Amino acid sequence: MYKYWVMEMMEAHHQQSLAIQMKQRRLANGHKPVSIPQEALPNGLHRENVNRKHTAQRNGITKSASSSKNNVPKKEAHPSQEGKASASYEPTPLVWAVITFWCYFILVIVGWVRDILRKTGLENTKGGQEKEHMKEFPSLYQGFDNFYVRNIYIKLRDNFNIPVCGIPGAEFELAERRTDDYNWTYHMTGRTKRCINLGSYNYLGFAENSGWRHEEVRKVIKEYGSGVGSSRQEVGTLDLHQELESLVAEYTGKEDAITFGMGFATNALNIPALVGKGCLVISDKLNHASLILGIRLSGAVVRVFEHNDMKSLEKVLRKAVVEGQPRTHRPWKKILVIVEGVYSMEGTIVNLPEVVALKKKYKAYLYLDEAHSIGAMGKTGKGVVEYWGVDPKDVDIMMGTFTKSFGSSGGYIAADKKIINHLRLHSHSATYSTAMPAPLAQQIIVCFKTLLGRDGTDEGMYRTRRLAWNVKYFRSKLKQMGYIVYGHDDSPVVPIMIYLPSKVGAMGRLCRERGIGLVLVGFPATPITETRIRVCLSAGHTKEMLDKTLDAFDEYGDLLWMKYSSQEVPQTIIPPYPQREKKGDENEE
Amino acid sequence: MESVWSFISPEPWSFGELFDALRQAPMYHIVVEIILVVFIIRLLLTKSYPIESDELTEAEKEELIRDWEPEPLVPDTPEDHPDLKSRVVTKNGSTSMVVNGKEGINMATLDFLGMISRKETEEAALKAAGKYGVGSCGPRAFFGTIDVHLYLEQKLASFCGVEQAILYSYGFSTVASAIPAYAKRGDIIYCDEGVSFPIQMGLLASRSKLKFFKHNDMDDLQRLLEDQMALEKKNPKKAKVTRKFLVVEGLYANYGTIAPIAKLIEFKYKYKVRVFMDESYSFGVLGKTGRGVTEYSGVKIQDVDLIVVSMEMALGTMGGFCLGTQYVIDHQALCGLGYCFSASLPPLLASAAHAAIDCLEADPDICERLRQKASFLHERLAEIEGITVSGVPISPVKHIRLVNSSGNRDADTRLLQSVVDKALDRGLVLTVAKYLNDEESFLPDPSIRVTVNVDLTEELLIKAVDIMKNTFSEVFQKSG
């Protein structure tokens, strides 16, 4: 029962953190420049020294660390940062910030007027209505959410939830929808349009419906069916789960692993098994909703640090250790730092070496969510840990999902045996929800086998190299065009800032007409003024597909005035297109 | 005015005069004044002293950091903890499964209708896998909406006779996301003490005020509602914006009991509370055609504001869905956390669920057959000595609990576990119902959860009961 008290206690805290967050957003317009230096060296040639110098200067970690007993040797703290890409964060140009606010201002005014018209019955109210006999109940909704949906989101609704009629591969079939009531309801016409898929999280192109991997999955469907019907703790542990978990442990370099049927639930339902009352969680400001929910359910106190800002993280850590718990000043039982590998809305790559150094210095534990980086980052796809050359042992909890690079569904946690044993017994998810269905597990197993080269080809490596090439090529071309592109140059998530909701609608529709499927992200996934296009690159994208997309971006960027950047972008040297070393998959084109 | 100015302005003063005044003053006066001044200075200093000391020096901070020793991230788990010995399934089927290499009658999995091993669902899954691959590779808003999701949502809505349905990709997260999508801080939730853990997590995430009433005790609920009504009379303004929700389960997973939905609907209109009902265990089980508790009790399904169902039970896949009016359901498309921020259900699972609904629709008697078998088993189990079988006879989930508890939860659990282990050796797969003892709001007593699968024949049921009877009597004898 104590949880319910904790919840009450957290209320005050939450309000505070929310208020701070909102203030910061207002102040900084959402984005402080990230601490990674802005340099645009073509390819790691001279970067080593430059980068080191910057690292030392920018965080003060090296300085303060050397005065501490828990000092981490410098080599270990920055194992291999040479050749690491830089982040580019260009703040919103002032004039566009003003115009964006003006745009929303008009939308809100128009919305208000229309709400009044609806109330007086001059305008038809569309969409779902409260039933007559329920009208005397206290209203089910209040606040801004529904105003936003009714008056703003609805105008752009044709750009979201577009049904896909086939496999979400490098190209896909988008259903054509019609609406007779201005986006309130749709019906599918039955026609489809073939588009380049720049939205799905199919980083390694494992969303497939043919080939040996697919055949393996079919076999498993026939053998096990598509459900399990019991939880892992009861009788839901299949032999496939054990095989999968040993592969995850091997791939991530940890002792053991546990898997679940949904990535979101992996976070939301396992963090409470790790921290609780008297513990502190230090969370990146832009962490995913599932992490925030997990923290909330755990009953731990949470402090938020600026997105990927190591100075801010150190400040929060230091204050926490020195001051202890609020009011009683008792020391915290433990401190858990939660970060993501690649941030799905920002494209930022976490500054892992520094996080690890800080975590060691302050004896905190580290929880790394590799949802978007496992498979997609690092030479052999082993995530940001491999990308930065950090020892997996230094990351206490490695979490990731199978929805992205593996073209399946579910999530894992890899850690020391002791931690995994604890989770097997105390995870909400392992106790109360049914285990991952066998076909999903098999899909992941065959992907791991490919990535580890167990299929006798170099398909896995070839795919990671192709993805890396696509990322370099696409990002540098976009920047040269003058777009404001967020995130690191090596990040497969490419957020392209658009700011204005009206342009978002225009760009989405124009590109779809031209056979390009774009994901447009707005509120509630981003702050309301930072609407953007988010491209997720895939190893499956060919150079022709990317070129076609870039042509469209070039043309529409001029048409819609979206090349906001005023930064000088030097020519990037694009490495040669990757070639196979061995024989590839038999189902390769 | 004049006088005031002269008083304030420094004009009439001069240092000479001041000195004169000092010289003329008596000695004791000066001594007293000096002492006073010294005292004041001292006071000032002592007062500032603790302020300064509050601020830790860098060295002190370093020392604190050095001295702090965190607890280990997780407590130690003994390597030989009995629950760590995984029971590995190498073959699953509706009537029999192979656990740890031993084949047994399946009375442990939750797919009451045997949908996991049906040819229809398998074919649908194969067909979908051939067309869509495995994963959907995105959340619903961002190219994760596959046409089969829309077909399934339409099918579910029309099957149940509601305006709209919304699909989630995980059973647990369905109800845990649906509740906080509506209930917020400041709202009141009335909740049955017997609700299962996913609902409890939804309640926790909502941050609403929680009021628990005794399991299925309508008088207790009415008392709470009356109390609130009396409060609201005093502050009608606040009452107008305070939403009230009633959260119950249709068929309680932990007790096998059925919610008195007719009474709850009566309360709904009387006290203006919205009713949310989790029908995970009753969908496909209760009611003439398997539409759940509302059909069973003869209540209009539209009177329940939100129905939440996990597809991991009767439908035999993964995921879940919510049913309700368009006004209610649409909100979750942007505010249901597990819906917005997670990849959508893999299309092959959606297709399998769709096929399962088709099977249910084509053969509605399957529910009646299931209930008959459940009742049959209930009667037989009741004959076993030393145990009680909780719940209504028609419930396909039954909890077998000890009549004479030792008073020690661990001992009871161990005893039940030994029954489960022995039964497996004799060809019956059972499981102890697992709970997180420290996390449950109202921890149910330990039990063996027996489930009835519609494919089990009468002979198999009799055989299973015999095994249970023998095992229990043997274990009871041994434990004295």
Ligand SMILES: Cc1ncc(COP(=O)(O)O)c(C=O)c1O
């Ligand atoms: C960082 C992060 N964690 C977890 C998840 C949830 O994963 P899933 O889609 O498998 O539920 C996501 C998904 O979008 C994510 O970005």
Ligand SMILES: Cc1ncc(COP(=O)(O)O)c(C=O)c1O
């Ligand atoms: C990144 C992050 N983590 C954690 C929290 C804390 O959330 P809550 O107090 O709702 O659990 C917030 C925000 O409020 C946040 O932005």
